[in-house]
Amino acid sequence: MDFLSIFLRGGFIMYPILLLSVLGVGIAIERYLVIRKARMNAPKFTLNIRNLLVKGDFEGAIKLCMQENTPTANMIKKGLKKIKFGHERVKEAIEDSGKQEITKLEKGLSILATIAGVAPLLGFLGTVTGMIGAFMKIQDLQGSASPSDLAGGIWEALLTTAFGLGVGIIALISYNYFVASVNKLVSQMETTSTDVLDTIEEKDFSMKNGNEAK
Secondary structure: OOOHHHHHHHHOOOOHHHHHHHHHHHHHHHHHHHHHHOOOHHHHHHHHHHHHHHHHOOOHHHHHHHHOOOHHHHHHHHHOOOOOHOOHHHHHHHHHHHHHHHHHHHHHHHHHHHHHHHHHHHHHHHHHHHHHHHHHHHHOOOOOOOOHHHHHHHHHHHHHHHHHHHHHHHHHHHHHHHHHHHHHHHHHHHHHHHHHHHHHHHHHHHHHHHHOOO
């Protein structure tokens, strides 16, 4: 018996489970590409940005962020564009941009988590309805059903549970992987932004002291 025949024997509940599996795979592929693009060599980027800021080359720092084009770089770029308004405005811009970038990174993950929970439940629902159908068939046969009739109805009913659990397990593993990846990127963003803000504050402090000395 081929896969299509087995799938069709599972009943109508197999179709929403199939839909959830296709949706889950689509989200997983899209999130993987987004997160892979978001990764960067954070220590090297932070060092380069710090060197440019120490020199006072803010335009060069913004250009470097544009070249990097990652959530971390985009966040720092938004902050540096407000450099003329002072340290606090830069900090606010970085925090606001950081929230937006995190929202983009987390897009679709709630749907993936829902699939991980709903797919097994649909599988169990299909099994229950299948078992009801199997016992109704036995009743129609007035107790003269053979063991093969009973076994056939039961294994067909259990198909939805197997498929639902399979989709749910894969979705849950994918969800946990992406959550861990996003958390790692968020930690990287926080570390880089803190370093950049400290560098700007140090430069402002040194310039202020230099002016007072004159």
